[in-house]
Amino acid sequence: MIETAGLTKEYPGVTALDRLDVTVGEGVTGLVGANGAGKSTLIKILLGLVPATGGTARVLGHDVATDGGRIRSLVGYMPEHDCLPADVSASDLVVHLGQMSGLPYAAARERASDVLRHVGLAEERYRPIGGYSTGMKQRAKLAQALVHDPRLVLLDEPTNGLDPSSRDDMLSLVRRIGTEFGIAVLVTSHLLGELERISDHVVVLDGGRLLQSSATTDFLHATGSLLVEVQGRHDADQVLGQALVDAGLAARPAGDALIEVDIRDERTADVVRDLAVDLGLGLVRLQERHHRIEDVFREGGAGSVQPT
Structure with a gap:
């Protein structure tokens, strides 16, 4: 699904990624590291939104340096920060983004209804997002990442700002995506216990460097x-x-x-x-x-x- 070789990203005075060699396959892969470890930078590079300074990366066989548009049409992305329009309903937002991903209007509406039901927003889908709780907003972001039936989803801190109960619900949804839906998942978190619970594989970053990449069971021996x-x-x-x-x-x-x-x-x-x-x-x-x-x-x- 994802393969990087010597991937490096440098900013003035800061090395965000340092010669990163990572392979991500099927199932749920957890990307764990402290804030500033390079998790979000890696995701932006994989989506073709930010150019790497050195090295290479491929997503679903496509080079991130030249095929960013194609990658984004095949991949779902749930950003970390709140970025939803307050005056738009979840239904309208997800339909719109489904169309932007290439779905015809009728198909986008059908898919939006399905994914909003899967994430638990069936009853609230016509309400303006501005009146949503944090947990509901996170579910809406997850729905838009799934609407175009991607082969891979990149979830950046999906439990950010959630209370313990909402966090458990979100983790269950993430696990279902990788098991029942058959969609490969790369999920980031700085909470170690979360990734131990839901991931098949874990990639550990520190200061842009790879500390370890192995099956979750290898960590828990x-x-x-x-x-x-x-x-x-x-x-x-x-x-x-x-x-x-x-x-x-x-x-x-x-x-x-x-x-x-x-x-x-x-x-x-x-x-x-x-x-x-x-x-x-x-x-x-x-x-x-x-x-x-x-x-x-x-x-x-x-x-x-x-x-x-």
Whole structure:
């Protein structure tokens, strides 16, 4: 779907993308990075809206440097920022943009009705967008990205400004696009947990550089340790941690009153449980620890990216 080789974008005094080599295939691909990591710049280059300084990029087999118009006719794009006309209904907007993408009027109206229903705006589609909530505006932006039945959609921070409930709904929609609709998705976010939940593949950027690109499951593999949380006294984690060390287990603080314990054998969890009981502590959590996307940023020294 997307392939870049040595892609570079430089502004005066700033390198937005630094020799980026990325391949994006079918399914849902998450593009994660702190604000300023180069996510939006990459999307604009892929759409042929901004020229690269160096390197190459192809979208659906088309060169972004020469075939921008063709790419934009095949790709759906949901911008990050609020850009919707306040005095136009979602129905009229989506129909209009469907026509701009090459659909005849009748087909554009039919497609607009379908996609607005899919994104949950069937009842509100004739209201002026200016009266919409933030969540409804994000759904309208998603609808216009889908109206022309694209092979690929680029979604730039689709959960931006949403409350937790609306964020969950939007993430479910994004996942459905990549699974039920069969449309490839490239979705950006600075919230790590979002991409772990919905992506088949994750691309991690930091300062315009590629930190890692791999299947989501590769980020979430087991670490060979347990995460333990106990309560019952103010220093419960310290008391249990010392008891675990005295019992011959490797244990260390893991932040937020958590203890990380290396798994020695199949009885390690039983030892943790029994020691907590002997000490009169309540065992709140005992689970196998997995790597997360945030570990890539921590190990790579990346900028501030929120885990949830």
